[in-house]
Amino acid sequence: MIEVVEIIKLFSNETRARILFLIWNKELCNCDIENVLKISQSNISKHLRQAEFLNFVEKRKDSYWTYYKINPQMCEKYKFIEEIFNELSKIEPFKSDFEKLEEYLKTPGRCKTEVKNEEKNEIL
Template sequence: MDTIEALTDSLKLLSDKTRLTIMALLKERELCVCDIVDILETTQPNISQHLRKLKLGGLVNETRKSQWIYYSLNVSDKPYLQGIMDQLPSMKEKLANRTNQSCN
């Protein structure tokens, strides 16, 4: 079982609306920073900072594909977050608009 400190750190990360929204998006599929920027209509530095915090907290993984870095969830080893993840709203509709687009 994880320590109270690890649980507290994870919950603090998820207490931010933008980071929680990013987690909901990544629940659907892995995404590049530019996809998240477009969907959330914010700046690349803003999203990169949130992703950096989520990565440092062990909640997301990053994978390089060519020149792009893609992010995916890393919560399978954190069962205490499953209830939160189950309650996140579907982002399929928001992602449908990005299906045929790629980062430039």
């Protein structure tokens, strides 16, 4: 019961709920979230710390980047999570955030590409 209450609390902060909504369907880099929501990477990490502790969010490091996604086992265990995300997808600012993310992901030269190009330039 306590775990359910703690998971529900994750959605009590609008910024954290917006971050969780973005990573609901897709694993995203910290900088993807930063660019869509216009908040700092440290703020993103702060908001996701409790979600990581609850095993609600999975985190993966790859060189300079940190990637986040919702733990699919939690959605299987607690069916209400998907219902929360489905409801959020119908309202603002979540709807706009998703549209911004879709547009942003089409952008060439996102974070990982930019760093690789910078590394190539340094070698030349």
